Amino acid sequence: MRFIFKTDYDQDIRLAKHGGHVFWYSLLGLFLAVAPWALPEYWLAQLTFVLIYAIVGLGLMLLAGFTGLFSLGHAAFLGVGAYTEAVLTNAGWPFPISIACAGLLSAAVGMVVGLPALRVKGIYLGMATLAFGFIVEEGMARWEHVTGGNAGLPVNPPGIGGWTIDSTEGFYFLCLVLCVGATLAIVNLLRAPTGRAFVAIRDSEISAQSMGIHLARYKTMSFALSAALAGIGGALYAHKIQFLSPDQFSIIQSIDLLLMVVIGGLGSIHGAFLGAIFLIVMPQLIALAKDFLPEAIGQSTGLQGTVYGAVLIAFVLFEPMGLYGRWLKIRTWFQLFPFYRKGMFKRQKSFQKSDRLK
C-alpha cells in the first residue's frame, strides 16, 4: 500500500499525485509517440479512432458523468462538427481555423439544446436530446446544397496552405495532440471551481443553488463544452472517415456514444478512454474472432449484434461501475496484495432511489 504524506496543498492540486503516476503516464506517452512505427497500419488506424472517440467521450463524460445530464442526441453535435469541418475543408480553409469553427458551432448548438435542460431532467432530458438529434439528422439530409444530403459528402484531408496531412501517421499525430490537449483541459477544469460546480449540480441541484451556483449558466456551459468536444471529435472523424452521410449521426450513434461512457465508467476521465477503446476494439475483436469460429456460426447473420449485445449485458451485470471501476478493484487488489480478503468487493445489496425528485 502506498502512503503519501502531504506537506503542501499543491500536492492535492497537482495532476500526478506520486511517482507511480509519473512513471506509468510517461510509459503510456512513450508508447503513443512510437506507435506509428510499432503498430501495423490497421491497428494504428484503430488507435486513431480510439483517440477521436476519446475526445467525444471526454465531452459526454463531462455532461453525463460529472454534470448528471444524459444526452441521447450527442451524435448531432458530432455531426455538426463533422459537416462544418467537411464543408470548410473542402472550401479550402486551413485546418486550425476550420476545426475551431467546428468546435464553436457545435458549442453554439449545444447551448441551444441546453435550454430545455434547464427545465427538465432525467428521462425527459434524454427525450429532449433524442428529439433534437432526430431533427438535426433530418436537417443534415435536407440541407442538400451544403451537406450533399443523403448522397453524402466526401471530405478532403486536412491541410494548411499547400501542406496537407494525408498519411495515416500524420493524422494520427494530429489526433494525438488534440486528444492530449482536450484531456488536459478537462482535467484542469475538474480540479477548478467550474468542475466542482458541475459535480454539485449532479448530486443536488437544490443545494448547489443555495451554494450560489447559477444552475442555468453551468448546465448550459456543460452542454456547450461537451458539444464543443463532440464537434472537434466530429471534425477529426470526418477526416478519418472521409465520407459523411446523415445516417452516420443517427440515434444508433448517440446510443453508442452513451454506451461508451457508461461502459468506461461514469464519472471518471479514464472511463472515457477505456470506453473508447471498448467501442472501437470490441467489434474488431468480434470480426477477428469469427474467422476462427466454425463457418456456420462465424458467418451467420446477426452474429455481430448478438455478441455485441451479450458483451454489453455481461459488462453491466458484472461491472456496473464500468471498466474503470473494475480497474480500481484490480489495482486495490494489488496494492493490498497479501492482505486482500475475500468478499472485500462483494457487491453489497444496493437500492435504487427515485431520481424524479432531485
Add this chain to the structure above:
Amino acid sequence: MNDDILLSARELSVRFGGVLAVNKVSFDVKKGEVFTLIGPNGAGKTTVFNLISRIYTPTSGEIHFASHHGLLKLTDLPPHKVAGLGIARTFQNIELFEHATVLQNLLIGRHTHRRTGLWSELLFTGRTRAAEIAAREKVEQVIDFLDLQHHRESMVAGLPYGVRKVVELARALCTEPRLLLLDEPSSGLNVEETEDMAFWISDIKNELGITVLMVEHDMTLVSKVSDRVLAMSMGAELATGTPAEVQSHPGVIEAYLGTVDDVSSLRRENHGRVAA
C-alpha cells in the same frame, strides 16, 4: 429599517394548495444575534427558510436583507444570488453532494468567492492555482474549527448521520456568510454532540461574528445559544422573546413543549421481567 437589523421579514404568507403553510409572519433578525424559530411539526419553520433562500416565492409579504451593497429586497432575487449576498444554509434532511469527498463539498462552498474565468481554468494558469490554494487554506480553517480533519478525504455517502450534519455546517461556513440559516442542527446528534454543536454555534456567533437564524427542537440547545426565540404554530406567529419567556408562554407549552415531565411516567423497571 434599523441599522442593526440584518434581515427583516414582513407579513410573509405562503399557500400550497389548501395549506396555508406560513401566515403573515413578521420578524427581524439583528446583526450578531442567534435567532431561533421553534414550533410544532408542520408549523412552517422550514418553509420560512425556504422563502429566505428563494426556493419558494411568498404568496404575499416581503423579506429585506442588509447586504454590503445596502438594503435589498430578497424576494426579487433569483435563488442563486442569495448565497452571494452572504446567506448560507443547512437543510433539515441533509443535502450534501453525496458522491464527492468532504473536502470537495467544502470547496464547493467556496463557489461564491470564485474569481477565475473558464479559460484560465481550462489552462490551469498560475492565477487559478493560486486561487485554489487560497480556497484550500480557507477550507482548512473551517475543517480545524469543526474538527473534521479525520473525514477530510471520506466520501460523504459513507459518513454517519452525525458527521454529515457537521459537514453541512462546515460547507455553509465555507461560504463566509453573514447570515447562517441552520435547520435543526442538533437533530440526530446525541447529548454530547449536541453540546459540541452548542459551543460551535456560540463560537460562530462570537468568534466569527456571523448572525445565526436557527430552527431547533432541542430546548436545551435553544436556551443555551439563542438570544431571541420566535414560536410559530400553524404557520402563524405565537410568541416572541427570550428563550425563557417563550418557554413559559402557555400557548407554546400547550402546542409545542407539552406538559412537563411525563418522561418519568415511562419508567418501566417495576415491570421486572428482565433477567438480572
Add this chain to the structure above:
Amino acid sequence: MQLLQLLIGGVAQGCIYGLIALGFVLIYKATETVSFAQGDLMMVGAFGGLLTMTLLGFPFWVSVLAAVIGMGLFGVLLERLVIRPILGQPAFSIVMLTIGVGYVLRGVITMIPNIGTDTHSLAVPYAGEVLNMGGLVLAAEQLVIIGVTAVLCGGLFAMFKYSKLGIAMQAASQNQLAAYYMGIPVKRLNGLVWGLAAAVAAIAGLLLAPITFVHANMGFIGLKAFPAAVVGGFGSLPGAIVGGLVIGVVEALSGFYLPEGFKDIAPYLVVLLMLVLKPNGLFGEKLRKKV
C-alpha cells in the same frame, strides 16, 4: 371529408404509438427505468405468433394466446436472468442492459435460418377488411388496435390506481429501500412488471404485424413511441394514449398539409415544443423536491 379521413388515419396510427408507449410507461412507472428493448420484445412477440401459427399450425386465437403468455413468461425470465442481478443499481445501468437485450434479441432472431432475415406477413382473420362509412374508410386492423389499446390502457390504469399490487409497484420504484422495509417483495413484483410489459409488447407486435409485417427490425417503430410517452408525460398511462394520438394526428396532418419531410420530424418538433411549454408532459406530475 378529406380532413376526417386524415384524422381517422392519424388516430389509428396514434393508437399504435400509444400501445407501444404503454409498455414504456408500464416499466417506467414500476421500475423507473426506460426499456429500450420494448420494441424488440414486440418484434419477438410477433415472431412468436408467426411461429406458432405457421410452424405449429395453431389456429389464430390460440397462437395469439400462446404468444402473449409465452412472451409474458419470457419477460419474467428476462428479469430473473438479466435485470435482477443488478437490481438496485442506478436506473441508467438497467437502461444500458435493455439496449444490450435489444441487440441480442434482434441478433438472435436474425440468426434463425430461413426465417430471421426475411419479412413475413401474419395471416390474421380480419386482414384486409375495410369498414366503409359513407366514404370514410377504416381498416379492420386499425379498428382492432383502437379497441385493444383502450381496453389495455383502462386495465393497467385501474391496476396502478386501485390495486395493492399496483401501488406497491409504484412504491418500489420511488423508494426501493423503503419498499423492502415494508416487506414488499420488490424482486417478485419486478418480475411481474417485466412479464406484463413483455406481454403488452407481444400484443402490440401481433396487432402491428398485419400493418408493418413481421421482420427483425420492426421494433424500431418504438422510437416513434418515445415522443408519444413524453408528450403524454412519462409516468402516465392515459398520457401514453393521448400522447400517441397527438403524435399520430400531427403526423397525418403535417404529411398532408405541410411540405415534404415535415411528417417525419413533426413528432419531434411536438416533443420539443412540449418540453418548452410543459416539460413534464400533458399528464405528468409536477415534481419538486421538498427540503
Add this chain to the structure above:
Amino acid sequence: MTAPVTDNAVLKLLNVESAYGPIKAIRGVSLQVRRGEIATVLGSNGAGKTTILKTISGIIDPRKGSIEFKGENITAQDPALIVQRGLMHVPEGREVFPLLSVRDNLLMGAYTRKDRDGVARDMELVFNYFPILRERAAQDAGLLSGGQQQMLAISRALMANPDLILLDEPSLGLSPKLTKEIFEIVVRINRERGTTILLVEQNANMALNASDYGYVLENGRIVMEDTCARLREKDDIKEFYLGMKEAGVRADRRWKKKKNWR
C-alpha cells in the same frame, strides 16, 4: 462478553459482523431481545447502531455471525421475507414513498397483512395518534414537513402490526411534545399488544426511561449491557449519554478526552 442466555428471546444476534466494502462497521455484535421487552442500543455517532438494525432486517448482509428471529435463522435473508415473519423496521431518515399519498403510504405499511378489517382499524388508530395524517391523507407524502414524515414512518410500521419493531431514532426532528407522545405510544404498543421493540435513540434519557434493557455500542462493539435502571446509574452513561455532569469550563470541553471503556 456474551449475553445471558434465556429461551424467550425473540431476536438473537450472535457474533455479527457487517461491513461497507472494506470498512467494517460492526465487529462481532451479540445481543438479544426478549419477548415483550423494549431494548435499546446507545452509542455515539457512527458507532454502528443503524448498521445493526439494517443487518437484522436484511438490508445488508453480515460477513459473519447469525441472526435468529423467533427461533428461525434469518441471516442474510431477503428483507421482504423477514418482514413477512413479523419484523418491521422504521428506518433512519424516514424513507417515505414521496409520490404516494399519505394513505397509500400507510397501506404499504400493511402490505404483508391479509386482514382488511384489521388494517382499517389500525389505520383509524394511527390517525388518532397523529391527527395531522388524517388531515393530509390525500397529500403526497413527499410534501409533508420533516416531522410529519417521521410520524408517517412510525405509523407505517404500526400498520404492519408486527411482533418486533426496530426503531431507528424515532424522535428525529419531532417537537418536544411529540417526542414524548411517541415514546408513550411506543410503550403503549408494547404493553397493550405485547409488541417487542428494539430502539435506537439519540435521546438517551428518553430511551433509557422507556426501555427495559440497554446495550452500549462503541466503534462497532458492544461494550456494556445491563438493565436500563442500572445503566442510568452508571457514571459513564450519565456523563456521556445523559449529559449530567459538572458544567465544565469551556477550555475543558475542547480538550476533553475521548471516552474509552476498554
Add this chain to the structure above:
Amino acid sequence: QSQGVSKDEIVLGSIQDLSGPLAGFGKQARLGMMLRVDEINEQGGINGRKLKLLVEDSKYDPKTAVLAAQKLVNQDKIFMMVGHIGTAQNMAAMPVQFQKNVINFFPITAAREMYEPFHKLKYSFAATYFDQMKNSLPVVVKEKGAKKVCTVYQDDEFGLEVVRGAKEGLKSIGMEMAEEASFKRGATEFGSQMQKLAAAQCDFVVLGTIIRETVGTIATARKLGFNPTFMGSSALYTDLIHKLGGPAMNGLYATMTVQNPYLDDASQPVRFWANKYKTKFNEDPTVFSVYGYNIIDTFAKAAGKAGANLSTDSFIKVMDTMTIPTDIFGSAPASFGPQKRLGSNASRLSQIVDGKWKVISDYPKN
C-alpha cells in the same frame, strides 16, 4: 504482384449487411457468392489459385463499413472488394480501398457514383435507377395512356434517384410530375401520402420504394379505393413483394435485369440452378443470390484471362476489354472499356401477374 494474390490463393473481401435492415439481402448475396466460389474451387480454382472470400458485416452503417474495409484491406490484405452492398457504405469504404490500390468490383447498388466520376478502380454492373426509370417509364406511361403521373418515394438518395430518373423520362415525352409525396426509411404508415396523391387524382404512381414500403403504399391506396397504375425500380423487384402483399400487388410494374430464380421456373437452367442453391443452403434463392453469383462469376472470368501473374493492373487490363454475354438469368449483355466502367445501363420490364413476377419486355435495342 498485388496484395491478396499468392501462389495458390486469391483473397477477396466483401462487406454485406448481416445484422442490419438489409440483412436478408446481405445474406442472400453472400450465399450466391459462396455458391460460385465453391464451384470454382471444386474445379481447381483460377489458374491453380483457390478463391478465399472474406465477408464482413457493416450493419448497413457507413462507419462500420469503413472499419470493415480497413480490416479487409489493411489487415487481411484482400486483392479486391467484391459486391459491397449499399451506396453510402461504398462511398465511405472506397477511399480506404483506393489508397491501397484495391478495386471496388461490382458493388451491389445502382447508384451512379459507383462508376462516376471515373476512377480506374471502379467497376459497376448495375443499371442505375436513374437510367431504369428514364428509359422504361415513358414506355409504360404511354402504353397505359396515363394523364397524371405522380410519385411516392423514400426520402433518401435512393428514392431521389428514382424520382430524378422518372422526371427525366417524363420530360422526354413532354410530361411533368403532377404530385410528390415522400416518407422516411422504415416508415410504416402511408395514409396521408396516399391521400395526397388520391386528392391530386393521379392515375399513375412511380414508386421510389423498396419492399415493405412498396407493399404498404399499395395496400394503403387500395384500401382508400385509389387504384392507379404502380411502377417501381429494380429495388422492388423481389419475390417478397408478392409474398407479403398478396393479390393487392397484382399489376405492379418493375424494371429489372436478371430475373428472380423461381424454383419452378419455366427455364430449365434456371430451375436447375435454383434447386442446386436450395439443396446447398436450404433456402430459396432470390435475385440477390443471382447478383452475388454473377459477381464472382465475372470476376473469375476476368481473373482467369489475366493469367498466372494476376495483379490489379493485369486485371484492369483484361476487364477493359471484357464483354459479357447474356446469361441464363437474362442479364443484359455488358461490356467495359478504359473509360467505360458501367457494364450496361439497360433494363427490362416485368409485372406481377397472378402473384408472380413475369418478364414482359426485352431490353430495348439501340
